[in-house]
Amino acid sequence: MAPVAATSASIGLTWQAWLILIGVALLWAGCYALACWIWPFTACRKCGGAGRHKSPSGKAWRKCRRCKGSATRIRTGRRIFDWLKVTSKEAQ
Numbered sequence: 001m002a003p004v005a006a007t008s009a010s011i012g013l014t015w016q017a018w019l020i021l022i023g024v025a026l027l028w029a030g031c032y033a034l035a036c037w038i039w040p041f042t043a044c045r046k047c048g049g050a051g052r053h054k055s056p057s058g059k060a061w062r063k064c065r066r067c068k069g070s071a072t073r074i075r076t077g078r079r080i081f082d083w084l085k086v087t088s089k090e091a092q
């Protein structure tokens with residue numbers, strides 16, 4: 001008897017947990033979308049926001065190939081937003 005009661009209780013908890021999880025995920029997505037709207041750029045992953053790679057001597061350097069020396073990278077959320085904007089424009 002005890003395991004059955006425990007199972008039904010855990011199902012009830014799981015359903016509520018899912019609701020909370022989805023709510024938190026939506027809240028996080030909303031905050032992330034807002035952050036991507038206000039701050040569309042982040043540091044380049046390859047050069048760490050320096051825009052260049054230094055030689056072992058430290059005197060010579062070359063431009064980062066990934067960001068072409070701009071040291072910035074468009075955030076994934078903003079890229080999705082821009083892609084959606086272009087797609088909706090093409091649909092009209």
Ligand SMILES: [Zn+2]
Nearest residue numbers: 044047064067
């Ligand atoms: Zn870079």
